Amino acid sequence: MADPILSIKGMTKRFGGLVAVNDVSWDIYPGEVVALLGDNGAGKSTLIKCVSGVHAAEEGEIYFEDRLRRFSGPIDARREGIETIYQDLALANNLDVPSNIFLGREMKNRYLGGVIRTLDDRRMLEEAQSALASLEIHFPTLTRPIESLSGGQRQAVAVARAVYWDAKLMIMDEPTNNLGVPEQKKVLDLIRKLRDQGVPVILITHILPDVFAVSDRLMVMHRGRKVTEKVTSETSTEELIQYMVGARDDSKVQ
Amino acid sequence: MVERVSGAATTTTDADPYPAATPLQRLVLTLSRVWAWVFLGLMVTFFIVAVPIASGGSVNFVTLRNSQNILVAIIPILLLGLGQTFVIIGAGIDLSVGWVMSFASVISALAIRGSFNAGAPLFLSVVIGFLAALATGCTVGLFNGLIIAKLKVPAFIVTLGSSFIVRGMALLMSENTTVIGLPKGVRNYGNDALAYYIRGEGGGLHFINKPEVTGALLRRMDAILPYPVMVTAVVVALAIFLLHRTQFGRHTYAIGGSPEAAMRTGIPVARHTVLLYVLCSSTAAIAGFLSTLRFTAGSAVIGDPLLLASIAAVIIGGVSLFGGAGTVIGTVIGALIIAVLTTGLVMLNVPAFWQFIVVGAVVIVAVLIDQSRDLIVSRYRTE
Numbered sequence: 001m002a003d004p005i006l007s008i009k010g011m012t013k014r015f016g017g018l019v020a021v022n023d024v025s026w027d028i029y030p031g032e033v034v035a036l037l038g039d040n041g042a043g044k045s046t047l048i049k050c051v052s053g054v055h056a057a058e059e060g061e062i063y064f065e066d067r068l069r070r071f072s073g074p075i076d077a078r079r080e081g082i083e084t085i086y087q088d089l090a091l092a093n094n095l096d097v098p099s100n101i102f103l104g105r106e107m108k109n110r111y112l113g114g115v116i117r118t119l120d121d122r123r124m125l126e127e128a129q130s131a132l133a134s135l136e137i138h139f140p141t142l143t144r145p146i147e148s149l150s151g152g153q154r155q156a157v158a159v160a161r162a163v164y165w166d167a168k169l170m171i172m173d174e175p176t177n178n179l180g181v182p183e184q185k186k187v188l189d190l191i192r193k194l195r196d197q198g199v200p201v202i203l204i205t206h207i208l209p210d211v212f213a214v215s216d217r218l219m220v221m222h223r224g225r226k227v228t229e230k231v232t233s234e235t236s237t238e239e240l241i242q243y244m245v246g247a248r249d250d251s252k253v254q
Numbered sequence: 255m256v257e258r259v260s261g262a263a264t265t266t267t268d269a270d271p272y273p274a275a276t277p278l279q280r281l282v283l284t285l286s287r288v289w290a291w292v293f294l295g296l297m298v299t300f301f302i303v304a305v306p307i308a309s310g311g312s313v314n315f316v317t318l319r320n321s322q323n324i325l326v327a328i329i330p331i332l333l334l335g336l337g338q339t340f341v342i343i344g345a346g347i348d349l350s351v352g353w354v355m356s357f358a359s360v361i362s363a364l365a366i367r368g369s370f371n372a373g374a375p376l377f378l379s380v381v382i383g384f385l386a387a388l389a390t391g392c393t394v395g396l397f398n399g400l401i402i403a404k405l406k407v408p409a410f411i412v413t414l415g416s417s418f419i420v421r422g423m424a425l426l427m428s429e430n431t432t433v434i435g436l437p438k439g440v441r442n443y444g445n446d447a448l449a450y451y452i453r454g455e456g457g458g459l460h461f462i463n464k465p466e467v468t469g470a471l472l473r474r475m476d477a478i479l480p481y482p483v484m485v486t487a488v489v490v491a492l493a494i495f496l497l498h499r500t501q502f503g504r505h506t507y508a509i510g511g512s513p514e515a516a517m518r519t520g521i522p523v524a525r526h527t528v529l530l531y532v533l534c535s536s537t538a539a540i541a542g543f544l545s546t547l548r549f550t551a552g553s554a555v556i557g558d559p560l561l562l563a564s565i566a567a568v569i570i571g572g573v574s575l576f577g578g579a580g581t582v583i584g585t586v587i588g589a590l591i592i593a594v595l596t597t598g599l600v601m602l603n604v605p606a607f608w609q610f611i612v613v614g615a616v617v618i619v620a621v622l623i624d625q626s627r628d629l630i631v632s633r634y635r636t637e
Contacts, residue, residue: 074518088515090514090515092508093511094507094512103515104521
């Protein structure tokens with residue numbers, strides 16, 4: 001088996017007396033979709049925030065692309081290629097698609113040796129078109145504010161932005177929440193597309209049909225601990241629910 | 255639904271984003287983009303027809319002189335509005351601009367008088383006056399911006415407070431009177447023009463050098479593009495460039511539309527916010543400096559009545575008070591509407607107070623149109 005792209009070893013995160021993440025170790029390999037499951041308060045979000053640089057864990061190590069990492073913040077983690085897409089997508093609804101893809105990293109024309117710099121909107125539009133085309137995403141127009149786009153389409157813009165900026169690991173937090181059924185299917189298709197292009201995806205969810213529809217492997221957390229890790233095709237809805245509510249716990253069996 | 259997950263290469267066509275909208279809703283969507291232009295056009299047409307009728311044919315609305323009067327009248331409203339445009343697009347508000355203009359007028363008058371009396375040549379004194387006004391604006395803007403961005407105090411409160419502080423300082427510095435005793439030549443900087451046109455016999459067009467005429471010839475002479483108008487035009491051009499062509503402008507829209515998204519994409523939101531307030535106070539300070547040149551005096555009360563007019567111009571021009579939307583040209587149109595309205599009503603011999611009633615109604619209609627547009631857009635979001 002190939003080396004893992006992300007390797008979490010013995011991670012613990014406390015908030016005062018509460019142990020939100022308790023000694024979790026977890027490996028993610030290139031080209032796989034891995035679901036992270038658990039009930040509310042199981043510690044999924046905290047674990048992910050430790051990986052994406054939002055929180056600093058008290059104990060444990062993160063290896064990303066075979067190197068020990070200590071991210072100083074979310075922007076640092078993103079620069080290294082770990083892209084987290086939260087439910088609010090971090091898009092500016094009053095700007096168009098290219099402006100969003102290049103937000104904070106705009107392409108510029110330089111005049112007078114760089115003293116005067118103007119936005120290169122034409123090139124950003126072309127780059128946005130090819131970024132979307134590589135994911136086989138098609139919009140009628142890219143030059144209107146994205147407020148007129150649907151939830152699924154905006155999700156696609158957020159994913160295209162991450163891919164354009166060379167995300168090496170994509171973390172998606174409940175991406176199908178608040179979407180209609182056809183839109184949910186499109187987002188799941190997009191996740192498969194990412195995997196086919198070699199970008200591993202961590203999918204945080206509690207929607208079990210989504211897990212079976214797109215994930216290769218899965219991990220279940222309960223009260224801050226990892227209770228099991230499975231190949232998706234070798235488990236069932238009933239079994240997963242037992243893990244999620246704490247009725248089964250592999251970590252105690254050994 | 256047009257998004258497909260298989261198919262040919264991406265094509266971008268400007269398709270109708272709201273195919274299900276009714277004709278009435280389409281009309282509102284179109285109106286929301288162009289209504290200020292339409293309103294300005296209708297208003298000018300009305301005055302063109304009504305002014306000669308009201309005066310029995312002796313006065314026309316469209317004359318060289320009147321057009322220049324409107325341009326001069328627009329200067330302070332527009333300059334205050336330009337900075338405000340940036341701040342409001344960035345989801346803030348600056349209530350201190352009126353008193354900043356006054357303060358800058360007083361400071362620049364004191365600086366010009368002081369340096370001239372100390373022996374500096376006239377031109378240098380005026381330059382020093384300009385720099386003093388700008389420094390005043392930057393200082394107040396820095397004060398506002400730092401407290402808003404770093405201490406997270408609401409902009410409304412901070413700028414309300416600073417407007418009182420600046421008011422007190424302006425009145426203290428001017429000793430509660432108009433700052434006079436400026437060198438006579440200052441008047442030329444504030445009133446001379448690019449060209450002069452004398453109508454009728456013995457007249458003609460003169461560039462740069464003001465013709466030395468008196469009596470009937472002087473009464474028939476019009477100044478074309480006074481220097482303050484040209485300075486304001488340059489500021490407008492710079493504002494258009496900054497807001498619509500640079501990263502600074504793009505980030506202003508992003509911060510106003512979604513501060514969270516701006517923060518997470520690494521835009522330095524706090525630093526940018528400080529710069530917005532510095533920019534806003536600076537355009538107000540330029541307005542104060544130009545008024546000092548125009549009246550050859552510094553006035554501590556000149557800016558106060560202009561605050562609300564300038565915000566009205568910004569709102570009429572289509573800037574959203576919630577941030578994230580608006581244009582510089584919109585603000586120019588908004589200021590033009592107010593200036594044309596004021597001038598036209600005076601020419602109709604209508605009591606000037608009517609302008610307040612009309613401007614108030616126009617502001618409310620502007621926001622109503624804006625809100626209907628938002629409602630339609632959210633309803634027809636493609637699902």
